[in-house]
Amino acid sequence: MARQPITPTDSELQILSILWDLDPAPGSSHGSSHGLPTGTVRQVHAEITKHRPVGYTTVLKLLQIMLDKGLVLRDESERSHVYRPAVPRAKTQRRLTRDFIDTAFSGSAKSLVIEALGARRPSAEELADIRRLLDEMEGSK
Amino acid sequence: MARQPITPTDSELQILSILWDLDPAPGSSHGSSHGLPTGTVRQVHAEITKHRPVGYTTVLKLLQIMLDKGLVLRDESERSHVYRPAVPRAKTQRRLTRDFIDTAFSGSAKSLVIEALGARRPSAEELADIRRLLDEMEGSK
DNA sequence: TATTGTCAACGAAATGTTTCGTAGTTTGAT
DNA sequence: ATCAAACTACGAAACATTTCGTTGACAATA
Known part of the structure; x- marks a missing residue:
């Protein structure tokens, strides 16, 4: 099985974000999510x-194109088609982050982390979370 | 003085990275760098x-376009024009990271940091650096 | 049943990006 | 002085992305 390297x-991506937020099963610890x-x-x-x-119609067209590209799936059983992301948010974010590190930071995750901490200051609790990670x-090295 | 919000x-960006690497004054603690x-x-x-x-000629054209956009400057005093970045690497990375956090992580720097740590595992020394930061x-809160 | 509203499909324009061929200039060897 | 090599400038093709108008199907309602 081959992975689709299609980058939104x-x-x-804006549309995908909306769909991910609409997804009714954001919780549960297994990776895939999707309450359909x-x-x-x-x-x-x-x-x-x-x-x-x-x-x-712009949004409609976009979604149709995204369907072609395999970025979303759709249920046509009702008159108003229902779209959902083909790939979970986490997986997409991982790919995008990898690409971003490579193109903007020459592959250095550390540089990105430092930049991110400076760019949009996380709160104290968030910093604590990061420290925990x-x-x-x-x-576990 | 207005800031140019032009995103490469x-x-x-690939070309800018090369130019930044060629820049003869990468050190020195003040922000701007540039050994011209x-x-x-x-x-x-x-x-x-x-x-x-x-x-x-593709690269040439790109650089000419980038000159138009104000992404690079050039010295035409020699027959072979010499290009240099108009904006320092750090500033550009900050802007790009901000945008990336907003479009891919709904504004959460913490999420990006976590993703970055998972996507391209930093070395032990790098982790130590991050911890220090x-x-x-x-x-200094 | 006629009218109005909602929907998907499609085509195509507008815009942005990437690519390169060609032309003309300048420089450096024969 | 001729020729070849190294340049810049420019135009335009090839693509990709974004935008929306129009059409026709279907549904709800008057």
């Missing part, structure tokens, strides 16, 4: 227009 | 073709 564009249903074009359009003005990583 | 494309000279089209082309095949950040 920024617009596509998820969003219609109208729902996605409603969310997206909170941030920037864009036509309904570091402990784990050093512990 | 991936190809442009830096690279010719031929140098950039030579570097870039180590990674992927691309024509000389965390100490500083929590110390």
Whole structure:
């Protein structure tokens, strides 16, 4: 089984984010998530227009293209088709982060971490979480 | 003075990385760096073709476009023009990281840090560096 | 049943990015 | 002085992305 190396564009990523947020099974400890249903074009359009003005058919077209690319799946059993992400958020974030580290930081994760801490200051609790993760990583070497 | 919010494309970023590496003054503690000279089209082309095949004039054109966009500056006093980054690496990385956090991680720096640590495992020394930075950040709250 | 609203499909324009061929200039050897 | 090599500039093709108008199907309602 081959992995699809298709990277979403920024617009596509925005839509994926909305779909991931709509996903009814965000919890549960196993990786895949997915409570199946998820969003219609109208729902996605409603969310997206909170941030920037864009036509309904633009969003529709985007989702159709994303279906072609294999970024989303859809259920056509109802008149209003229901779209859902083809890949879980975590997996996509991992791929994007890997690419980003390579293109913007010459492969140095450390540099990115430092930049991230400086760019959008995490709260004290978040810092504590990060520290905890570091402990784990050093512990289980 | 207004800041130019021009974001380099991936190809442009690749070229910028090469120019930053060529910059003769990477050290010194003040932010701006820049020992002025830096690279010719031929140098950039030579570097870039180590990674992927691309024509000389393609690189030339890219650099001309980047000049238009204000991403690079050039010295035309010699026949072979010499290009150098208009913005220091650190500043660009900060901007890109900010954007990336917002588009891929809904604004959560913490999430990105965690992802980065998982995506490209830093070495033990690097982890120590990160831990040191965390100490500083929590110390000077 | 006629009208109005909601939807998917499609085509195509507008825009942005990447690529390279060609032309013309300058430099350095024969 | 001729020729070849090394450059820049420019135009335009090839792609990819984003945007939306129009069409036709279907559904709800008057």
